Amino acid sequence: MLKVRLLHPDARVPTVNYAGSDLGFDLYAVEDVLLLPGVPVKVRTGIAVEGPAGCGFVLGDRSSMAAKGVTYAGGRIDAGYRGEILVCLVNVNQPEYSLRTTRNPDGTIADVALEQSNVAVSIHKGDKIVQMSPFQARTDLEVVTVEALTSSDREAKGFGSSGR
Secondary structure, three states, X not given: OOEEEEOOOOOOOOEOOOOOOOOOEEEEOOOOEEEOEOXXXXXXXXXXXXXXXXXXXXXXXXXXXXXXXXXXXXXXXXXXXXXXXXXXXXXXXXXXXEXXXXXXXXXXXXXXXEEEOOOOEEEOOOOEEEEEEEEEOOOOOOXXXXXXXXXXXXXXXXXXXXXX
16 A cells, blocks of 8 residues: 655645556656756655555656656655655756857947757646656665675676677
8 A cells, every 4th residue: 555645735646547567656746847957956746655564665757757858866765754755857958059149230240149049848736757666675684794696697797798
C-alpha cells in the first residue's frame, strides 16, 4: 500500500495508467515554475509518502519532460522520510546566440548586441513532472571485508566495456 499525505490544497495523489506494468507513479507540480537553462529548481509536489516497510522510492524522468529538454537531477526518497517530496528539475536546452549590429546612416556601427534565443521551459501547476518508482531498501545487509571477490565474466571492465 502507498500512503499519501496531501500537504498543499492543490496537491494531487500520484497516479499510474497501467497498474502492475508501469514502472512508476506520476507526480504533479503544485506551483508554476519557469526553468531557465542550466539552473536546477526544486519543484514542490505538495505530498509526503509512505510505502510498505523498508520500501523507499527512486525518482526518474518522464519521457514527455525529457522531450522538452527537462531532466530530473537525482536523489532518492528514503523509506523513513516523511517530508514533502521536492523534485529537482534542470532545463538542459542550450540557447542559440547571435550578434545584432545596428548601423548609423553613414554605415558606421552604432551598436552591437548579443542576442540569445529563449529556451526557458514553463512548468504549470498540475503538470506531471517526474515518476516515482518503489524501491526495496537493502541497506540492512551485513557488510563484510574480504580478501577477494568471486570471478565474473565482466570482472573489472568499466565504462564503455559493453560496447557503444
